[in-house]
Every structure is written in C-alpha cells, then in structure tokens.
Amino acid sequence: MAPPRVLALPLGALLVASCATTAPETPAEAVARREVRCEEAGFTRGDDEFKLCLLLQQTNDRLTALEQRLTWLEQQVGFASPPFGPRGWWW
Secondary structure, three states: OOOOOHHHHHHHHHHHHHHHHHOOOOHHHHHHHHHHHHOOOOOOOOOOHHHHHHHHHHHHHHHHHHHHHHHHHHHHHHHHOOOOOOOOOOO
C-alpha cells in the first residue's frame, strides 16, 4: 500500500480541480444575462433598439468564445514545434 504522503498529492490536486470547475451556462441563463445587460444600458423591452442590443450581446459572446478557441489553438501549435531545427534548441 502506498504511503499517505504519496496519496496526499493526487487527492489534493483532485480537490482543488473540483473546486475550480463551474457548471456551464445554460442557453436560458445566457439570454437572461443579455437582457439584463441591455436593460442596464437603458434600453426598454420590445423596442427595435433592445433587439439590436440583444443581437450585439450574442455576437460579442460568440466572438469571445472564438477568441478563446483561437488562443488555445495558437498555444497548441506553439508547443508542437520540433526541438531541433531553425527554431529549435540548436540554433
């Protein structure tokens, strides 16, 4: 059986990871959040301006998600470079 110190590190890491994760936002929660933002900006429900504000909020959310995905992809491509060659360790 493994000593308690060996088990403490993985168990501690699992505990911290479980506290750091949050439940994803549901579509209904996203719509409610966008409506609150538009109301706080001074738009009234039912107006064309309010609908435009909702559309802009949705577009901003999509752009934010796209930027996060692109950042992740750039990080993955950066780590995938070979260790040798023109940009590697030997040059």
